[in-house]
Amino acid sequence: MSVLVINGPNLNMLGQREQDIYGSLTLADIEARVKTHAESLGVTVEFFQSNNEGEIIDYVQKHQSDAIGIVINPGAFTHTSVALRDCLAIVTAPVVEVHISNIYAREEFRHLSYVAPVADGQISGLGWQGYLLALDYIAAQAGSK
Ligand code: CA2
Numbered sequence: 001m002s003v004l005v006i007n008g009p010n011l012n013m014l015g016q017r018e019q020d021i022y023g024s025l026t027l028a029d030i031e032a033r034v035k036t037h038a039e040s041l042g043v044t045v046e047f048f049q050s051n052n053e054g055e056i057i058d059y060v061q062k063h064q065s066d067a068i069g070i071v072i073n074p075g076a077f078t079h080t081s082v083a084l085r086d087c088l089a090i091v092t093a094p095v096v097e098v099h100i101s102n103i104y105a106r107e108e109f110r111h112l113s114y115v116a117p118v119a120d121g122q123i124s125g126l127g128w129q130g131y132l133l134a135l136d137y138i139a140a141q142a143g144s145k
Contacts, residue, residue: 001044001066001067001068001137002043002044002046002066002067002068002069002096003043003045003046003067003068003069003070003071003135004045004046004048004060004063004064004067004072005031005040005045005046005047005048005071005072005131005135006047006049006056006060006070006071006072006073006074006076007027007033007047007048007049007073007075007078008049008050008051008056008061008072008073008074008076008077008078009029009050009051009076010050010051010075010076010086011027011075011077012027012049012051012075014026014027014030014100015027015029015097021084021100021101022070022100022101023100023127023128024071024129027049029093029128030128030131031047033076033128033132034047034071034112034131034132034135036102037053037135038135038139040136041123041136041139042139043068043135043138044140044143045135046063046067048058052072052092053077053081053084054084056074056077056084057084057087058084060087060088060091061087063108064091064092064093067091067093067144068093068094068138068141069093069094069095069137069138070093070094070095070138070140071096071098071131071135071138072087072088072095072096072097072098072115072119073097073098073099073131073140074098074104074115075096077115078082078097078099078110078114078115079105079109079110079112079113079114080114081114081135083085084114084115085114085115085117087119088115088119089118093138094120094137094138094141095114095118095119095120096119096120096121096122096134096137096138097115097116097119097121097122097123097124098122098123098124098130098131098134099122099124099125099126099130100125100127100130101123101124101125102112102125103124104124104125105125106118113138115135120137
């Protein structure tokens with residue numbers, strides 16, 4: 001049983017542009033830190049990134065029944081995708097939505113998340129460390145059962 005760590009569109013570009021907003025780490029750097037943290041918590045992680053909405057939905061549908069939780073940064077699909085929201089709504093394991101930037105301190109169109117109402121919670125604006133905090137929550141939930 002693993003935690004699925006899913007990143008949506010353009011997050012494969014981290015570290016290459018917009019470092020003032022998203023920091024200087026690449027997605028591979030963040031995934032390495034998440035993996036190290038997961039090992040310290042005694043959980044395993046599976047990483048997935050896609051720029052394609054349907055591929056993310058297919059991945060969640062295929063793997064969610066084997067997961068103890070999902071950490072997802074849906075990228076711009078956060079603000080657009082009813083389909084992703086509907087897919088996450090049927091996940092029974094904890095789902096934590098993560099944003100590197102503070103979406104509420106940015107443009108108005110980023111203030112709406114279609115995912116937030118079906119997630120257990122949302123972490124926004126704490127940079128790459130948000131992924132670790134999300135993992136802490138899921139590991140604690142799994143340990144409490
Ligand atoms: O703050 C976040 O983590 C976001 O989910 C990032 C998304 C954005 O659409 C959300 O509103 C907030 C965008 C990720 C784009 O990442 C890039 C990184 C480097 C260069 C270009 C894009």
